[in-house]
Amino acid sequence: MPDLELPDVGQAAPDFSLPRSPREAMTLAELRGRPVVLVFYPADWSPVCGDQVTLYNEMLPTFDEYGARIVGISVDGPWCHAAFAKDRNLEFPLLADFEPKGDVARRYGVYDARHGTTERALFVIDANGIVRWRYVSPIEVNPGADGILDALDALAAKGDTA
């Protein structure tokens, strides 16, 4: 399957349906009506990813203040996600882009075919499903959350958060 380009700011974010647990799926469309932070990360259990998701987990009250939902996506399977989330006390959904592997990451232009993982990429999507900010981080760098908060601020200033 050919990889697509990164969706541009102003374009609709490609919809998807991915397992959020061994038994349930989650779609992007069902999150419509509030800003969504999509976090593509290479792998459960890797040191940088662990730090990154720990930070976002700590920031859940802040994302709540913006009315935003945060969702992680990697190519790990749902049972792997479940074990990782339990180990790190994660309280936001981790979606499994597992079969076909990396399909959603490819549609967002952030699949790293050489390593067989997603890249480390962030998307902020507004309440209408439009990409408002995106950032692809060097794979070894935890991008933190300052860019996400600036993007959510910009949405709030335009009255797009709720």
Added chain:
Amino acid sequence: MSLRTPVGPHDHVQGALDAPIVLLEYGDFECPYCGEAYAEIKAVQGAMGPSLCFAFRHFPLSNAHPHAERAAEFAEAAATIGRFWEMHDILYENQRALDDRSLSRYATELGLDDALVASALGGNFSERIRRDFQGGVRSGVNGTPCLFLNGERYDGPREPESLITMMRRML
């Protein structure tokens, strides 16, 4: 990456705010890497003397470190009687004993009264800790320890020799 809130009188500092070098740490009292940084920074402070001002802001990752937030509360409670740095040191020197009972014992040893201990246990300093945390996130802090040197993010080696060599060059 630059620091969005400069180090100032509202911060916990060791040294003069107008020192030529200001090192700021965003730290978590239960984080083992911060424990390593604690000893490293002490050595750097010893070598640099008054040319270095060291500041500490809270960045507890409570889901990963269940005692970090409470420990930060106790550091703030100690600050109200001018004993922040003593508590900071005690916490880093006892990272394996940060349960409520241990924290209360350290507090009593430092002269905090029962009301202050209750206040720390009750989360009365959470506002300050959250402000530090939020400010850190805004400045790109993505884990601990996270250092800023004269307002710029420092991700280089933390061994005292490297830091001291670099700081001497900055003088």
